[in-house]
Amino acid sequence: MAAVETKTERGPRNGVDTPKLFATINIVKSQPELARFQFRATNRWIKGANSRSRLEKFKGAGGEHAHQGECVYDADHPAVLVGDDTAPTPVEFLLHALASCLTAGIASVAAARGVTLTEVRSTIEGDINLLGVLGLSDTVRNGYERIRVSFDVKGDAPAEKLKQIVEQSKARSAVYDVLTHGVPVEVAVNAG
């Protein structure tokens, strides 16, 4: 009976192929070099604040991988910020990245812990004072001053367990890590 329960808990859940997840973790444990990934994008300026990125093949698990479909995304500035509003602003994509990373983690952690989720929704807000970007202040930073995420999570577990799942997702989120701790960025220029 206990064995059956364990098997049930480790079966696919929340759309997460939990057996494959555990198998992947075991393979990487014995071959840690498979964990080295590189994601890539190319970007082309169009006009004004509008540019277009293409998410390219990525490297990892010992090979090169292409996404199934075309992954092309524009960004722009809104009219109130002297853009053409053909697409969202770059900073809004940070909000999408953060919400989607934490949410993917919640689904995976819940599956690994045998919890079936019925709903994960979030709202996310980023406060930014444009005195920095506009060059009108040397004390106001250019980027967001703070970001707030609020999750509504429903599933077949007590509230406390659901909250622990969100905590664990936060503790292992790549985007949360980058946004809260920063990352070294090198910028090279070929001009002429």
Next chain:
Amino acid sequence: MAAVETKTERGPRNGVDTPKLFATINIVKSQPELARFQFRATNRWIKGANSRSRLEKFKGAGGEHAHQGECVYDADHPAVLVGDDTAPTPVEFLLHALASCLTAGIASVAAARGVTLTEVRSTIEGDINLLGVLGLSDTVRNGYERIRVSFDVKGDAPAEKLKQIVEQSKARSAVYDVLTHGVPVEVAVNAG
């Protein structure tokens, strides 16, 4: 002649409405509270690692503003990372955000400095070791270890001036600031 030259330099250029940009800066200089913006997104989990964000109305310049069109973006994990690859990964959207923010800045700074650009292209790579995310190491971080951006910039100015334009864009980029310095992120949970 000097006045005409100045006027020419300050006219619209690179698709950037430079007179409007300078007017905006002057208005904000006298009413700095107009510079306070808040960007917002909502996200809904779909299945597995797949979720969908909607970029909502944003607040700023003393009002609420809606984007012209629907701004809805999915994210997922690729098959090699136990996802369905219905969309790019959350961390890839960080690359799009960074490339597009720096590129918008390059076009604006160039316009303000009277430089006409003919091309701005970039490639961007992010290295990530998934031993962190997979919980297989306490010393490997969850997020990118480093990000590299390489720009090709062409325009009617010497290489040195074009490089200075990229430098100034970096110095005033909201996304570059957030990614290199981090930002406080609060996560709240309603569970049940």
